[in-house]
Amino acid sequence: MATTTGVPSPPAAGPGEGGSLPRKRPLGAEMLFRGTTTAAGTMVLVIIVAIAVFLIWQAVPALTDNDANFLTEENWYANDNPPRFGIAATAFGTVLTAVIALLLAVPVALGIALCLSHYAPKRVATPLGFIIDLLAAVPSVVFGLWGRDYFFEPVQGLSRFLHENLGWLPIFGSEGPYGKSVLLGSIVLAIMILPIVTSLSREVFMQTPAQNEEAALALGATKWEMIRTAVLPFGRPGIIASVMLGLGRALGETIALALTLGGVYKVSFDLIGPGGTSIAANIATRFGEANEVGRSALIASGLVLFAITLVVNMIARAIVYRRREFVGGSA
Amino acid sequence: MAKRIEAHGVTAFYSSFKAIDSINMTIEPKSVTALIGPSGCGKSTFLRSINRMHEVLPGARNEGKLLIDGQNVYDNDVDVTAVRRMIGMVFQRPNPFPTMSIYDNVISGLRLNGVRKKSTLDDAVEKALRGANLWNEVKDRLPRPGAGLSGGQQQRLCIARAIAVEPQVLLMDEPCSALDPISTLKIEDLISELKNRFTIVIVTHNMQQAARVSDRTGFFSIDQTGDPGRLIEYDDTSKIFTNPSEKKTEDYITGRFG
Ligand SMILES: Nc1ncnc2c1ncn2[C@@H]1O[C@H](COP(=O)(O)OP(=O)(O)OP(=O)(O)O)[C@@H](O)[C@H]1O
Ligand SMILES: [Mg+2]
Numbered sequence: 001m002a003t004t005t006g007v008p009s010p011p012a013a014g015p016g017e018g019g020s021l022p023r024k025r026p027l028g029a030e031m032l033f034r035g036t037t038t039a040a041g042t043m044v045l046v047i048i049v050a051i052a053v054f055l056i057w058q059a060v061p062a063l064t065d066n067d068a069n070f071l072t073e074e075n076w077y078a079n080d081n082p083p084r085f086g087i088a089a090t091a092f093g094t095v096l097t098a099v100i101a102l103l104l105a106v107p108v109a110l111g112i113a114l115c116l117s118h119y120a121p122k123r124v125a126t127p128l129g130f131i132i133d134l135l136a137a138v139p140s141v142v143f144g145l146w147g148r149d150y151f152f153e154p155v156q157g158l159s160r161f162l163h164e165n166l167g168w169l170p171i172f173g174s175e176g177p178y179g180k181s182v183l184l185g186s187i188v189l190a191i192m193i194l195p196i197v198t199s200l201s202r203e204v205f206m207q208t209p210a211q212n213e214e215a216a217l218a219l220g221a222t223k224w225e226m227i228r229t230a231v232l233p234f235g236r237p238g239i240i241a242s243v244m245l246g247l248g249r250a251l252g253e254t255i256a257l258a259l260t261l262g263g264v265y266k267v268s269f270d271l272i273g274p275g276g277t278s279i280a281a282n283i284a285t286r287f288g289e290a291n292e293v294g295r296s297a298l299i300a301s302g303l304v305l306f307a308i309t310l311v312v313n314m315i316a317r318a319i320v321y322r323r324r325e326f327v328g329g330s331a
Numbered sequence: 332m333a334k335r336i337e338a339h340g341v342t343a344f345y346s347s348f349k350a351i352d353s354i355n356m357t358i359e360p361k362s363v364t365a366l367i368g369p370s371g372c373g374k375s376t377f378l379r380s381i382n383r384m385h386e387v388l389p390g391a392r393n394e395g396k397l398l399i400d401g402q403n404v405y406d407n408d409v410d411v412t413a414v415r416r417m418i419g420m421v422f423q424r425p426n427p428f429p430t431m432s433i434y435d436n437v438i439s440g441l442r443l444n445g446v447r448k449k450s451t452l453d454d455a456v457e458k459a460l461r462g463a464n465l466w467n468e469v470k471d472r473l474p475r476p477g478a479g480l481s482g483g484q485q486q487r488l489c490i491a492r493a494i495a496v497e498p499q500v501l502l503m504d505e506p507c508s509a510l511d512p513i514s515t516l517k518i519e520d521l522i523s524e525l526k527n528r529f530t531i532v533i534v535t536h537n538m539q540q541a542a543r544v545s546d547r548t549g550f551f552s553i554d555q556t557g558d559p560g561r562l563i564e565y566d567d568t569s570k571i572f573t574n575p576s577e578k579k580t581e582d583y584i585t586g587r588f589g
Binding site: 122209211212214215216217218219220221222225229230233234236 | 382384387389412413414415416417419420422424426427428429430431439440442443444489492493496
């Protein structure tokens with residue numbers, strides 16, 4: 001493959017050296033590239049550590065003043081003297097809304113992605129894919145306002161329906177009044193993360209090697225069996241990555257949840273009653289009114305969000321890496 | 332088990348481009364038929380037309396009749412997946428499923444057929460891998476990824492995957508073109524063994540290989556680029572290689588063309 005033409009010729013061998021091989025070039029593009037990437041990588045690490053240190057340092061005053069147990073207290077009276085606050089309700093609400101949003105969004109997103117990558121004719125799939133990519137870039141406040149103004153009533157109706165028919169389930173036990181609730185927040189979140197999960201998983205599905213799809217079809221697989229045999233297993237790490245990205249957005253979502261959750265500081269699985277809060281929404285709604293200790297307390301809750309996101313990402317990586325040797329090994 | 336294949340005027344299009352024109356050919360059960368000819372003359376297209384894999388590509392379609400034991404597989408009411416289950420296919424580049432173990436690769440066809448019983452699957456894996464001359468090399472690492480094997484082993488794994496479902500016909504598109512001479516010989520030996528059970532059609536660019544493994548040989552060619560490929564001559568392999576009736580075949584065999 002490599003011919004000698006075009007490759008810089010080795011320095012002429014001196015007499016007696018007998019055709020020595022070209023020496024390593026000390027300051028080539030290779031070195032420059034390696035230097036830049038190492039510097040960039042180190043920088044990212046340093047910045048992350050610096051942020052963490054700064055946040056911890058800012059959070060310590062409130063944590064030492066706190067009159068309640070930070071981890072188990074549900075309420076948030078951080079401006080009081082002495083301050084009483086904890087992340088039990090907000091952290092729980094954050095995870096609960098994000099998980100419900102994922103449960104609602106991921107099946108739909110994967111379905112749409114598969115439709116676009118493997119079922120729809122190209123001239124429909126290409127513009128639709130483009131629109132979904134655009135939707136993924138819509139700022140969350142737009143979704144939040146839209147959800148608050150246009151989903152409020154439908155979700156009220158849905159809540160009533162769920163209570164009447166599935167009221168024996170504790171999650172649908174609330175008698176109302178129905179309105180801003182975990183359900184409304186989760187639905188808006190689900191709609192918000194739908195485009196990003198769809199867009200990424202569509203990209204992943206389209207990268208399935210044609211030779212694997214043909215191998216399945218030649219064995220007599222139907223289209224759906226081919227997808228199960230070749231497309232989904234191949235796309236698994238990508239699906240997980242896109243779901244994690246969606247989860248990341250859901251966990252960190254601020255405005256959309258501040259606009260649609262009830263702002264009730266209570267650990268509860270009640271989805272339809274007035275309730276729900278999240279760390280990010282709590283920070284957004286309280287930062288303005290917070291005094292010095294209050295601000296420090298909010299930063300402490302931010303640290304918890306940071307930790308939750310980190311744990312989620314580590315779990316995702318563990319899943320992706322567990323079967324790494326099985327992925328992308330061929331051809 | 333093995334079936335007779337009859338092509339009557341099989342024609343294949345890629346959108347508006349006609350790639351092969353009116354191929355007529357009868358392939359006897361339990362024989363090896365080699366398809367040879369210059370690049371681009373439609374050998375792969377014809378091969379893929381036998382198990383209806385041609386139509387998988389967007390815009391691709393077939394015309395004519397292709398009978399397997401008298402049944403036209405192009406009939407509208409024929410179940411494509413049933414046709415493909417009956418006709419195994421091995422591709423030019425080894426394509427084991429990258430996410431699957433060796434074991435799972437071999438049984439992937441059986442899974443599609445709904446076989447679930449562990450003992451049946453275990454037996455089928457051993458039989459198929461022995462059939463593909465791969466058993467001794469992989470029997471200790473069946474749970475390992477199929478993609479971790481050497482190229483030649485991967486190709487034999489693909490053969491095992493294809494024969495595990497006991498098809499009646501086996502199509503092979505240049506199965507040795509990515510392999511070293513030793514692996515090639517192993518696969519050629521394998522073809523001679525498999526011939527006792529299956530009807531085999533193999534596309535090859537290697538004329539010694541065609542002469543070594545096949546009973547009958549079909550020579551495809553095109554007049555000029557843009558024209559559809561045609562079957563120029565189809566006869567016993569010994570006749571094609573020693574005393575072809577067509578001038579074009581002779582030119583190709585002796586290296587004066589293609
Ligand atoms: N996917 C495709 N789309 C459009 N045209 C195609 C496609 N695949 C093949 N062709 C065309 O059809 C003709 C026959 O191709 P085919 O692959 O059957 O040739 P072949 O005899 O197998 O060649 P080779 O020996 O190089 O594999 C060629 O002119 C080729 O350019
Ligand atoms: Mg070919």
